[in-house]
Amino acid sequence: MRIRALTVVTLFAIGFTVVSGRLVWLQVWRHEDYRREALQTQMRVVPLPAGRGRILDCQRRIYAQSVTVTDLFLDGKMAEENPMRLDEVAALVGLSPSALRGLIDPAKRHVPLARDLDTDMVAQLKALPKIRYLAYEDHPKRVYPSGREGSHVLGFTNLVGEQRAGWNGRLVAETGAAGVEKMLDGYLAGTMGERHIIRDRSGREIPAYRKSSTEPRDGCDVVLTIDQVIQYAVEEEADKLVEKYAPDTLSIIVTRPETGEILALTNRPTFDPNDRKSITIVKDVMDNTRNCAVADIYEPGSTFKIVTTGAVLSEGIATLDTPIFCENGVFLYAGATIRDTHPTGTITLRRALQVSSNIAFAKLGLALAGQAPERLYQHVRLMGFGQRAQDPRMALPGEQEGILRPPEKWSKLSPTHVPIGYEIGVTNLQMTMAMGAIANGGKLMRPLLVKSIVGANGAVVREFAPLAVRQVMEPEIAAEIRAALEGVVSDEGTAEGARVRGFTAAGKTGTARKYSAKLRGYEDGAYYSAFIGFVPADQPRFLISILVNRPRETRGQIYGGKVAGPAFSAIADKVALQLNMIAGDQPRVMARGGMQ
Numbered sequence: 001m002r003i004r005a006l007t008v009v010t011l012f013a014i015g016f017t018v019v020s021g022r023l024v025w026l027q028v029w030r031h032e033d034y035r036r037e038a039l040q041t042q043m044r045v046v047p048l049p050a051g052r053g054r055i056l057d058c059q060r061r062i063y064a065q066s067v068t069v070t071d072l073f074l075d076g077k078m079a080e081e082n083p084m085r086l087d088e089v090a091a092l093v094g095l096s097p098s099a100l101r102g103l104i105d106p107a108k109r110h111v112p113l114a115r116d117l118d119t120d121m122v123a124q125l126k127a128l129p130k131i132r133y134l135a136y137e138d139h140p141k142r143v144y145p146s147g148r149e150g151s152h153v154l155g156f157t158n159l160v161g162e163q164r165a166g167w168n169g170r171l172v173a174e175t176g177a178a179g180v181e182k183m184l185d186g187y188l189a190g191t192m193g194e195r196h197i198i199r200d201r202s203g204r205e206i207p208a209y210r211k212s213s214t215e216p217r218d219g220c221d222v223v224l225t226i227d228q229v230i231q232y233a234v235e236e237e238a239d240k241l242v243e244k245y246a247p248d249t250l251s252i253i254v255t256r257p258e259t260g261e262i263l264a265l266t267n268r269p270t271f272d273p274n275d276r277k278s279i280t281i282v283k284d285v286m287d288n289t290r291n292c293a294v295a296d297i298y299e300p301g302s303t304f305k306i307v308t309t310g311a312v313l314s315e316g317i318a319t320l321d322t323p324i325f326c327e328n329g330v331f332l333y334a335g336a337t338i339r340d341t342h343p344t345g346t347i348t349l350r351r352a353l354q355v356s357s358n359i360a361f362a363k364l365g366l367a368l369a370g371q372a373p374e375r376l377y378q379h380v381r382l383m384g385f386g387q388r389a390q391d392p393r394m395a396l397p398g399e400q401e402g403i404l405r406p407p408e409k410w411s412k413l414s415p416t417h418v419p420i421g422y423e424i425g426v427t428n429l430q431m432t433m434a435m436g437a438i439a440n441g442g443k444l445m446r447p448l449l450v451k452s453i454v455g456a457n458g459a460v461v462r463e464f465a466p467l468a469v470r471q472v473m474e475p476e477i478a479a480e481i482r483a484a485l486e487g488v489v490s491d492e493g494t495a496e497g498a499r500v501r502g503f504t505a506a507g508k509t510g511t512a513r514k515y516s517a518k519l520r521g522y523e524d525g526a527y528y529s530a531f532i533g534f535v536p537a538d539q540p541r542f543l544i545s546i547l548v549n550r551p552r553e554t555r556g557q558i559y560g561g562k563v564a565g566p567a568f569s570a571i572a573d574k575v576a577l578q579l580n581m582i583a584g585d586q587p588r589v590m591a592r593g594g595m596q
């Protein structure tokens with residue numbers, strides 16, 4: 001009996017030990033696994049996408065918005081079992097009945113039939129009765145109603161799928177990949193939400209747990225300083241320049257000098273953000289999406305003479321009436337030859353600016369360097385060169401700071417080359433803002449592209465005010481240069497074709513030789529042709545900068561005044577109209593060396 005009792009007790013002890021061990025193993029070691037499995041059975045977490053904000057122009061016209069589209073899929077197994085209304089489905093999705101039948105395969109349960117269907121098409125498909133072999137997947141799609149207009153400013157988005165632990169399904173959202181879409185993605189994207197659905201053992205939802213759900217918060221709208229009407233005018237003229245001169249690239253910028261607001265910006269080549277097939281890729285780089293206006297560095301040539309003029313006037317080295325001997329068109333210095341396109345003898349600085357004399361400005365550079373080598377460098381730096389123009393916190397992607405070597409790295413020729421726009425690398429945006437400083441009384445402004453951020457409820461979240469970086473010259477000196485630049489846009493200057501009907505205009509031409517790193521020298525027949533000007537000349541309301549990279553020669557018309565000047569005039573006509581400017585007298589005719 002004792003042995004039997006001991007055996008029974010032992011068996012019970014072993015049994016309880018096994019059960020206890022099993023319970024410990026389940027409740028301690030496998031607790032999280034079974035808890036997770038139970039939650040997956042009872043609870044579903046459904047991600048809720050946030051609506052992406054719109055991008056608007058300065059008048060709240062839509063440049064970019066998101067719509068919901070649907071992708072259509074075919075369940076091959078269900079289609080084979082119940083192939084009803086295949087002909088009607090084929091007609092709606094644009095396939096032949098035979099092509100649709102060829103897609104039916106019982107082994108394939110998720111065959112793509114159509115992408116990006118709109119709501120009307122989806123409604124027609126769903127209206128077909130007794131069809132169970134079609135599946136629908138909604139996702140957002142970014143739409144740009146103006147097509148390629150302003151594409152380098154707007155940029156584009158990519159669709160990104162996200163899957164997290166505990167989610168029932170995958171969240172497909174848009175993320176900024178270029179331009180403003182990328183720059184302000186944090187504002188535009190919004191915040192996703194989650195819906196927690198918990199069910200009892202009968203599969204019924206427990207309403208009390210709905211309180212734990214998080215609603216999505218839609219993204220904000222971005223209001224740009226871009227004016228859609230002005231942008232359209234700029235795009236038109238860019239196309240005409242491409243058609244006429246077939247350049248490698250070109251960029252055009254329109255600003256308000258007083259505030260630094262960018263009213264329009266375009267580049268060529270360009271692309272349509274609605275059509276990814278329009279994006280060209282060269283050596284794994286998306287070539288035509290590059291924002292040339294901020295990303296391309298070039299030697300500016302004669303447009304840079306406005307900086308030299310400001311420097312010599314500010315330093316008291318010369319006045320606009322100072323005579324300069326221009327060597328009858330050929331100047332030998334340190335073993336190098338500097339030439340003028342229009343040979344002259346002794347002329348004033350005012351006239352030298354008007355006819356764009358390289359020799360006059362090379363001599364002014366030597367006068368500056370003779371006092372102190374770093375003085376010209378300091379003035380160039382003061383005008384914003386060798387540094388990015390945009391605020392790094394609100395900058396279009398890809399901007400370059402340019403090339404500005406310190407004086408200790410200059411050669412003996414540098415004091416003659418830098419004043420005429422060589423041995424320095426700039427961007428079109430930098431040159432635009434430098435001319436803007438002359439147009440608005442000597443204040444260098446920060447480029448302003450975004451006016452405000454507006455919440456989904458219509459409330460302004462953030463506003464952006466114009467910002468003056470610094471005073472780069474006295475207002476009186478800026479006024480003198482403006483008056484001198486008016487002579488450039490005349491029959492005595494280099495940009496007669498830039499005249500604007502009913503308004504005075506002022507500006508500077510540039511025709512710079514193009515350096516080739518491959519050749520380690522300048523290419524024959526390759527130039528940058530540019531014109532930067534503002535209207536009206538005395539109290540500028542807007543500024544236009546046009547840069548054409550390697551225009552193909554048409555009867556010798558490679559010069560900035562011939563290539564870019566007429567485009568400036570055409571754009572200025574439309575900008576003045578859009579800004580409700582009242583035309584006055586015709587532009588005044590400039591006399592040789594001064595105003596008439």
